Amino acid sequence: MQPSGPLGGRQFKSRVRGLLADQDFGAGLAALKQMPPRRVVNPLFSFFYSSDLLLRWRAVSAMGAVVAALADDEMESARVVMRRLLWNLNDESGGIGWGSPEAIGEITARSAPLAREFAPLLASYVRPDGNFLEHPILQRGVLWGLGRLAHVRPQLITEVAGCLLPFLGAADPFHRGLAAWAAAALPQGLTREALKILTDDPAVLVFYREPHLTEVAVGELARAALDAARRGPLGISRPDNHLKLR
Numbered sequence: 001m002q003p004s005g006p007l008g009g010r011q012f013k014s015r016v017r018g019l020l021a022d023q024d025f026g027a028g029l030a031a032l033k034q035m036p037p038r039r040v041v042n043p044l045f046s047f048f049y050s051s052d053l054l055l056r057w058r059a060v061s062a063m064g065a066v067v068a069a070l071a072d073d074e075m076e077s078a079r080v081v082m083r084r085l086l087w088n089l090n091d092e093s094g095g096i097g098w099g100s101p102e103a104i105g106e107i108t109a110r111s112a113p114l115a116r117e118f119a120p121l122l123a124s125y126v127r128p129d130g131n132f133l134e135h136p137i138l139q140r141g142v143l144w145g146l147g148r149l150a151h152v153r154p155q156l157i158t159e160v161a162g163c164l165l166p167f168l169g170a171a172d173p174f175h176r177g178l179a180a181w182a183a184a185a186l187p188q189g190l191t192r193e194a195l196k197i198l199t200d201d202p203a204v205l206v207f208y209r210e211p212h213l214t215e216v217a218v219g220e221l222a223r224a225a226l227d228a229a230r231r232g233p234l235g236i237s238r239p240d241n242h243l244k245l246r
Helices: 009-021 025-034 037-047 053-073 075-088 100-110 112-124 136-150 158-168 173-183 192-198 218-231
Strands: 204-209 212-217
Touching: 009 025, 009 037, 009 053, 025 053, 037 053, 037 075, 053 075, 053 100, 053 112, 053 204, 053 212, 075 100, 075 112, 100 112, 100 136, 112 136, 112 158, 136 158, 136 173, 158 173, 158 192, 173 192, 173 204, 173 218, 192 218, 204 218, 212 218
Parallel strands: none
Antiparallel strands: 204 212
């Protein structure tokens, strides 16, 4: 039997969690978008810190969908969420900011108006002359966020291609693989040789492609990036159209 009135805080959070965990994530996402967006946002933030890795990633996807929809009706409310995500990455926030760069990438991939406004700020996190993030795990999130945005709106962040070079040569396979994925959608004049070096890299990383987590080798991402450059510019706008991997 359906509840007769609005769900309380704990019940509402449990409902949001259930929709994120739904085997049919598309249906769960559609249901979340029907809920009051400003109420949904808080549980989604909390799930960025979940020990359940898939739940964390699906919260990122849901944050993107919910905030992009919010921007269509209440742009200033959407900006408030974006500023909260940015604040979480600020040293003065006192936190770590898990999930925030990924969410910024997801939101800007889904919302053109927010992308025009906030893409430069996301790009600044890999720029030595910008707000470069030193935390290696947060750097993974930034690279994923940049890749997510680049595969939809590459024209907004073409200048970060050269900033990917240090990550393509990093010790962390997540850095190498995610930088290769981002480089696939950006001009490769500066990154092509580094990508070629990685084509036989056997190191494996866990990669999120909505709605699933998958394991992929760095070399596979590098080869896909080089193949994408040979095929020409990418115009990917749907999450399920990310680079096709074996």
